Amino acid sequence: MREIIQIGVGQCGIKISEKYWEIVSNEVDIASNGTKKQQEDEQYDKISLDVHYEEVKEDVFRARACFLDLESHVIDQISNGAYRDLFSDSLFASPIQSSTKNIYAIGKYSLGELIHQEVTDFIVHQMEKCESIDSFQLVHSLCGGTGSGLGCLILDEIFNIQNGCQLMVSFPQFPRQDVSSNLLEIYNTVLSLDTIIEFADMAIPFDNQKLISVCEQQTCYIEEIQFSHLNYLVAHSISGLSAGIRFPGQLNISTRKLATNLIPFRRYSFLLNQLYPLSGKNFNHASSFTERELVDCFWRLDNTFLSNIEEQEKFMTLYGLFRGRNISTGEVEQSVSQLLMNKRKNKEFSEWIESSISLAYCNTPPKGAINSVQILSNYAGIHRVFTDLVNKFRQQFTRKSYLHYYLQEGMEEFQFSEALSNLTETCFEYNQYSQDVLFNQDDSSVEE
Ligand SMILES: Nc1nc2c(ncn2[C@@H]2O[C@H](COP(=O)(O)OP(=O)(O)OP(=O)(O)O)[C@@H](O)[C@H]2O)c(=O)[nH]1
Numbered sequence: 001m002r003e004i005i006q007i008g009v010g011q012c013g014i015k016i017s018e019k020y021w022e023i024v025s026n027e028v029d030i031a032s033n034g035t036k037k038q039q040e041d042e043q044y045d046k047i048s049l050d051v052h053y054e055e056v057k058e059d060v061f062r063a064r065a066c067f068l069d070l071e072s073h074v075i076d077q078i079s080n081g082a083y084r085d086l087f088s089d090s091l092f093a094s095p096i097q098s099s100t101k102n103i104y105a106i107g108k109y110s111l112g113e114l115i116h117q118e119v120t121d122f123i124v125h126q127m128e129k130c131e132s133i134d135s136f137q138l139v140h141s142l143c144g145g146t147g148s149g150l151g152c153l154i155l156d157e158i159f160n161i162q163n164g165c166q167l168m169v170s171f172p173q174f175p176r177q178d179v180s181s182n183l184l185e186i187y188n189t190v191l192s193l194d195t196i197i198e199f200a201d202m203a204i205p206f207d208n209q210k211l212i213s214v215c216e217q218q219t220c221y222i223e224e225i226q227f228s229h230l231n232y233l234v235a236h237s238i239s240g241l242s243a244g245i246r247f248p249g250q251l252n253i254s255t256r257k258l259a260t261n262l263i264p265f266r267r268y269s270f271l272l273n274q275l276y277p278l279s280g281k282n283f284n285h286a287s288s289f290t291e292r293e294l295v296d297c298f299w300r301l302d303n304t305f306l307s308n309i310e311e312q313e314k315f316m317t318l319y320g321l322f323r324g325r326n327i328s329t330g331e332v333e334q335s336v337s338q339l340l341m342n343k344r345k346n347k348e349f350s351e352w353i354e355s356s357i358s359l360a361y362c363n364t365p366p367k368g369a370i371n372s373v374q375i376l377s378n379y380a381g382i383h384r385v386f387t388d389l390v391n392k393f394r395q396q397f398t399r400k401s402y403l404h405y406y407l408q409e410g411m412e413e414f415q416f417s418e419a420l421s422n423l424t425e426t427c428f429e430y431n432q433y434s435q436d437v438l439f440n441q442d443d444s445s446v447e448e
């Protein structure tokens, strides 16, 4: 058994997580009240339901989920919603109903302190009911005060209770490039990234601006794009990550193996996610792709969920999960090695990793698709996103604007300097490795 425990923090985190449970429950035919639907298909018996659910009595399941917020209205919506039985006991709202006023420090320290013990106890209890945990997933926005501050407090706690032995995957929402939702979002994001770099083994960021643009290009019949459409995209991708351990396939891969293959250096833990074709109610791509067409998607960056990612930078590592009943692994592997050869010639791939692409196959396609490929890549071009955050943070921090909101909650100025230097170091490393500087230096020292 390999279990995943998912934690949604703050409004954005909770809403995406809720959508996630709707998608995975639909995929494995668990009804909204947690009961198993009658299944004739013998393939169904091969699905590992325990990845996401605990069987509380015969054919009745509870999600391995946790939702927490400092305000109760989003939690109340879930506890009154269709999936309330699936999530019973997993909902936490602060005993004091107060806003974080978008301030990370309130989520992490003042108000977060009031709720974190209860949540930690719940998570420890969840862990005790698991046989062999695959990973923890944390879904949270870094822009407001709760997803960032409380999200990082929980990340820190989970790391400490299991001494960093379990895999922690963060799905953080980054600020938009075009408009700000609040003026503190850059501080909140950089302070959160300090914890994510330290304690998360893998992070797959997204931002609303890019999600909207993907929706505009890929959806049909949507009059007005809403959060629910964006949440579907993120939740759909998160669900793909666990397809390899939920459904039968020729080559299944755990999240731990995936992280080991994709992350060559500690700080290189930020991955881009792409999914082709996008399928589901609003996405009009139910046609089948050939193996070659699926492999060609490896180098497209149009469906990534993060803005400010430009082409022409180096790929470090890639992972492709192919989903569908009749995918020929031979054809996929031939196309991949051909393309890899060409890319190496053009120096679009890092030269110092010999075998930089890992592949996995799952027989069950996402609902509404005939086949699909989900790609995770460690792409050097992500340094632009971090450089932009560092520059914006510096502009505010040198003038010390808005700092008093954080200091009056007990934070100290050195925490800001440390967070800044941690992110600057990450930018530096991404730049350094992507240009193969280290490789060349080592090379020359050998020659000497
Ligand atoms: N994609 C998506 N973004 C959302 C959703 N709800 C809010 N956001 C965005 O997420 C960012 C942070 O907002 P919230 O999630 O409400 O913040 P929070 O984590 O609850 O923190 P507070 O400031 O304490 O409310 C803002 O930029 C919102 O625009 C959602 O359902 N989906």
Ligand SMILES: [Mg+2]
Residues within 6 Å of the ligand: 010, 011, 069, 071, 144, 146
């Ligand atoms: Mg909120």
